[in-house]
Amino acid sequence: MSESNTGLAAAGAQPHARASGGVQSLERAFDLLEVMADAGGVIGLSRLAQESGLALPTIHRLVRTLVDLGYVRQEPSRQYSLGPRLIRLGESASRLLGTWSRPYLAALVDALGESANLAMLDGDRVVYVAQVQSKQSMRMFTEVGRRVYPHCTAVGKAMLAHLPPSDVQALLGRSGMPAHTEHTITEPARFAEEIDRVRAQGYAVDDGEQEIGVRCVAVSLLGTSNRLAVSVSGPAPRMTPEVVERAVPLLRQAAENLADVLNVNRSSDADRVAG
Structure with missing residues (x-):
C-alpha cells in the first residue's frame, strides 16, 4: 500500500553545470536522457533541442549513438523514447x-x-x-x-x-x-x-x-x-x-x-x- 494506502533536470531546465575535466560528449548524452525522462520519456527532436540548448546536428549524432546502444529508441511517430536497456x-x-x-x-x-x-x-x-x-x-x-x-x-x-x-x-x-x-x-x-x-x-x-x-x-x-x-x-x-x-x-x-x-x-x- 502506498504512503497513503493502507494494508524532473526539470523540463525546460538547461543542462547542469559540470566540473571541468569531464568528457563533454558523455555529459551531453546524459543531459539528453534526463531531458527525455523529465518530458515523460518520449520527446521530439525540436523540443529536445529547445530543452537541452544543444544544436540539432549534435543532438542527431548523440541520439543516433544512444539508439544504436539501446538506451534510446525511435518511435513510429519519429519521436524518441527512453530505451529498454535503461x-x-x-x-x-x-x-x-x-x-x-x-x-x-x-x-x-x-x-x-x-x-x-x-x-x-x-x-x-x-x-x-x-x-x-x-x-x-x-x-x-x-x-x-x-x-x-x-x-x-x-x-x-x-x-x-x-x-x-x-x-x-x-x-x-x-x-x-x-x-x-x-x-x-x-x-x-x-x-x-x-x-x-x-x-x-x-x-x-x-x-x-x-x-x-x-x-x-x-x-x-x-x-x-x-x-x-x-x-x-x-x-x-x-x-x-x-x-x-x-x-x-x-x-x-x-x-x-x-x-x-x-x-x-x-x-x-x-x-x-x-x-
Missing part, C-alpha cells in the same frame, strides 16, 4: 538507493513510531524506492516500485514544490489530476496555492488525499541529481498535528543526511573513474 540500470540503482536510505528511514521509525518512505519523481509519476515499516500492528505499507500520481501524495507535493511553476503546470497537464478521495485537490489553481504553501513552509502534507484516514508528511531532498523525498505516514488519529510538528525537523535532518550520502557516493564513484 531498465536494468535503473533497477540496480534503485536497489542501491534503498540500501543507502534504510538506516535513515529506520531512525525515523524508531523516533516517531510510524512507517517511513523514500520516493523519487520519475517522469510524471512518483515511484516508491524504499520503506521501513512501523512496528505497530496497524501500519502503513508501501509496495516498493509502486507508481502514483504526485498531486495527491505528500512526497509528490514536496518534490513539485522545487520545480518551476511552469514545469509543474506542464507535468499536471500531461498526467491529469484524478480524484482518489473527496479530499484530493483536482483544480490546478488550488493546487498551485498548495504548492506555494509547501514551498513556504518547507514540507508537504497529504491529509487523506490518497486514502481516507491516512495522513503523511514529507520533505524533499535538496542538492541531489534526482528528485527525492522522505516521508512518514500513519493512521490520521495517530498522525496528530503534534506528531507532524515533531516529524518535520526529523525529516529535514534525514533528508539532509541522505542527500550528503548520495553526493558522497557520487563523488567517490567519479574519483574512482578518474583514478
